[in-house]
Amino acid sequence: MQSDIFLDNAATTRTDAAVVKAMFPWLEQNFGSPATLYWLGTQAKEAVEEARQQLAELIGAEAKDIFFTSGATEANNWAIKGVAEALADKGKNIITNGAEHHSILKPLSYLEKKGWEVTYLPVDSGGLVDPDAVAAAIRPDTVLITTVHANHEIGTIQPIAEIGRIARERKVAFHVNAAQTVGHIPVDVDLLGADLLSVSGHKFYGPKGVGALYVRRGTRIMPLFHGGSQEKKRRAGTHNVPGIVGMGEAARIAKREMNDEAAKLTNLRDHVFDWAKENIDDIRINGHRSQRLPNNVNFSLEGIEGESIMLSLSYPTVPEARRVYISTGSACVSGSLEPSHILLALGMPAELAHGSVRITMAKGDTQADLDYALKAIAAVAERLREMSPVYKKTRKQEMHGA
Amino acid sequence: MQSDIFLDNAATTRTDAAVVKAMFPWLEQNFGSPATLYWLGTQAKEAVEEARQQLAELIGAEAKDIFFTSGATEANNWAIKGVAEALADKGKNIITNGAEHHSILKPLSYLEKKGWEVTYLPVDSGGLVDPDAVAAAIRPDTVLITTVHANHEIGTIQPIAEIGRIARERKVAFHVNAAQTVGHIPVDVDLLGADLLSVSGHKFYGPKGVGALYVRRGTRIMPLFHGGSQEKKRRAGTHNVPGIVGMGEAARIAKREMNDEAAKLTNLRDHVFDWAKENIDDIRINGHRSQRLPNNVNFSLEGIEGESIMLSLSYPTVPEARRVYISTGSACVSGSLEPSHILLALGMPAELAHGSVRITMAKGDTQADLDYALKAIAAVAERLREMSPVYKKTRKQEMHGA
Numbered sequence: 001m002q003s004d005i006f007l008d009n010a011a012t013t014r015t016d017a018a019v020v021k022a023m024f025p026w027l028e029q030n031f032g033s034p035a036t037l038y039w040l041g042t043q044a045k046e047a048v049e050e051a052r053q054q055l056a057e058l059i060g061a062e063a064k065d066i067f068f069t070s071g072a073t074e075a076n077n078w079a080i081k082g083v084a085e086a087l088a089d090k091g092k093n094i095i096t097n098g099a100e101h102h103s104i105l106k107p108l109s110y111l112e113k114k115g116w117e118v119t120y121l122p123v124d125s126g127g128l129v130d131p132d133a134v135a136a137a138i139r140p141d142t143v144l145i146t147t148v149h150a151n152h153e154i155g156t157i158q159p160i161a162e163i164g165r166i167a168r169e170r171k172v173a174f175h176v177n178a179a180q181t182v183g184h185i186p187v188d189v190d191l192l193g194a195d196l197l198s199v200s201g202h203k204f205y206g207p208k209g210v211g212a213l214y215v216r217r218g219t220r221i222m223p224l225f226h227g228g229s230q231e232k233k234r235r236a237g238t239h240n241v242p243g244i245v246g247m248g249e250a251a252r253i254a255k256r257e258m259n260d261e262a263a264k265l266t267n268l269r270d271h272v273f274d275w276a277k278e279n280i281d282d283i284r285i286n287g288h289r290s291q292r293l294p295n296n297v298n299f300s301l302e303g304i305e306g307e308s309i310m311l312s313l314s315y316p317t318v319p320e321a322r323r324v325y326i327s328t329g330s331a332c333v334s335g336s337l338e339p340s341h342i343l344l345a346l347g348m349p350a351e352l353a354h355g356s357v358r359i360t361m362a363k364g365d366t367q368a369d370l371d372y373a374l375k376a377i378a379a380v381a382e383r384l385r386e387m388s389p390v391y392k393k394t395r396k397q398e399m400h401g402a
Numbered sequence: 403m404q405s406d407i408f409l410d411n412a413a414t415t416r417t418d419a420a421v422v423k424a425m426f427p428w429l430e431q432n433f434g435s436p437a438t439l440y441w442l443g444t445q446a447k448e449a450v451e452e453a454r455q456q457l458a459e460l461i462g463a464e465a466k467d468i469f470f471t472s473g474a475t476e477a478n479n480w481a482i483k484g485v486a487e488a489l490a491d492k493g494k495n496i497i498t499n500g501a502e503h504h505s506i507l508k509p510l511s512y513l514e515k516k517g518w519e520v521t522y523l524p525v526d527s528g529g530l531v532d533p534d535a536v537a538a539a540i541r542p543d544t545v546l547i548t549t550v551h552a553n554h555e556i557g558t559i560q561p562i563a564e565i566g567r568i569a570r571e572r573k574v575a576f577h578v579n580a581a582q583t584v585g586h587i588p589v590d591v592d593l594l595g596a597d598l599l600s601v602s603g604h605k606f607y608g609p610k611g612v613g614a615l616y617v618r619r620g621t622r623i624m625p626l627f628h629g630g631s632q633e634k635k636r637r638a639g640t641h642n643v644p645g646i647v648g649m650g651e652a653a654r655i656a657k658r659e660m661n662d663e664a665a666k667l668t669n670l671r672d673h674v675f676d677w678a679k680e681n682i683d684d685i686r687i688n689g690h691r692s693q694r695l696p697n698n699v700n701f702s703l704e705g706i707e708g709e710s711i712m713l714s715l716s717y718p719t720v721p722e723a724r725r726v727y728i729s730t731g732s733a734c735v736s737g738s739l740e741p742s743h744i745l746l747a748l749g750m751p752a753e754l755a756h757g758s759v760r761i762t763m764a765k766g767d768t769q770a771d772l773d774y775a776l777k778a779i780a781a782v783a784e785r786l787r788e789m790s791p792v793y794k795k796t797r798k799q800e801m802h803g804a
Binding site: 004006008011012013014015016017019020023024027028031032033035036037038039040069070071072073074076077101102103104106107109110200202207208209210224225226227228229236237238239240241242243307310311313314315323325327 | 408410413414415425429430433434435440442478479503505509511602604610611626628629630631638640641643712715716717725
């Protein structure tokens, strides 16, 4: 039997074999806590500090400004609630947009219930935020701007450096959720003008359960975890040493491989778009065509539920078929019947949003695998459309009308 | 060279080889996210649910009431801030005691700054909270009682079931920080009367970076992590699958081994106390003599800095000596020069608190290893006392006076 084809790397990635190898000694053998001062503890502390340096080098930061967390959700919650609270005396307006990740939007809704006012800027049909709109939205009581670097669903890369410049000029703290970009495309906190930047380990071949928040020196922020004095008293809790070491190794590998991989994936991505447009009827590309993550493909298929495609590909009826894993809507909202809020924010009708297919590739993916997946998607789409009364009706009308 | 002797298991424990083995497949091979609906995701989801069941069985809970976190610090922060916020309209008094862990006391200080009022009950010289004092302290605006199950420093086991009964009768939510007890002694959420209970994976031979909060059905609590709909929308963020599976395996092993190990460790603990009292001058036992964790030994040595003992044992000057790892003061407050707030809460003078030595054993520890460590401690203590002007002066006065 041939191997599965995993094309849902925006949800999570395979932990790199080298990362697993790097983590291994820190579980059973060198299991000390970095908070302890004896030899076993100092070994762990050195490993954590090396990982901090590795991550810092990947994002152009100083190591001392990196704070380890349990993942990007914690980093996003901490950044938003922590800055809001630290600057509550200064003002209670926060600027974001409607196409952000739930781990941004939900903490913001929470703050709204507590008296903060959130400005949700629109995005254009490609998912882009307009920097001029950000500049225009800044008020005297604006304390934070939060913008995703690249969207997890449609891959659109935001004009972060321009927004960062505006934030800097206007002296507003700027948070960037870089969960989808760190380790995939160049991220430099200074070039982006980020005061805070969220990182997720398992999105770039590191382990789950670990992430980081970059906090530029001088940025006021309250802790989310109070307790022990770890992470300069800003984030309590025993360090997840194996996880942190793993993410450090993933950062080291990414720094070396990232640019070559991104070039290859960009070619593959464009091939996928071209093939899909050529071979599948009634398809619509979602997101920006070029200002987009190298590994992200997203399109909607008229008359089809994305979930049906996803499940058909994952549980193929032909025994010799390879399993193909893709995503639809927002992969983080499992079990939800609502269409993706990201696609709706682009101005897409709900029925098309339901028919979205997201393909997110990993380093090393081959054209042969993608071609296999594309043919499977096309075949499933055709079968589902044959069964769809809605789609057939539309087709018939068109044919009669022609 | 003989192996090190690790006697700081209240800080962290060696990840069990079987736990590492259980985690391994969920890193590189089955790396799916439980939030996804395809085959690779459902495999991960099943693994997470099995771990939830394993942990539930260890603490007498229903699996649906277990919520995975990044550790006990997150669980404690979540329990305290989440309940305080959910019940803010009902009242703003919280009852605790002065001998709690920092991950309890610091979130409480934070709440105090925001208008909550915290009642800090005293503990007796053994570290015990008086349940009658808890009952007397409950006010109409009391919304939460939080008590550690067993103290991380002196090992004292609190009369949790009695406090739980009072909390139940008076309809006040009851949180138990069980980081030191789960997997070591029997913990049953119903017998303890806990509405919320914090668990730490790496304290019972599971991995770092994972823990849980038990939340009894019907307990009102706000999330700490807002975002995706994981954990029934109560704790957002991609599941740390390898970590959760590892903690589940640790729970399964603990359920099987715990009682036998506790019996052996209790004998060993008592042997350590007896030997130390017999062979080391001017020693004082800290904590309750019998209502105490099976693996916890804590004593103070007059005229000595605990940190000096700890470092001498960890970096022995004799090349053939085995490294011995013990703790002093609060191991979570590294670099701090302040004496342990726990020991001060027992009414101990600061200078004695500075001289505390904590030995916390692991399953499988042998008397031979403990005897080696004890002799090393005695030898180091003697050497340090010879160099101590304070201690020599006291001795001389006593001799002259005699």
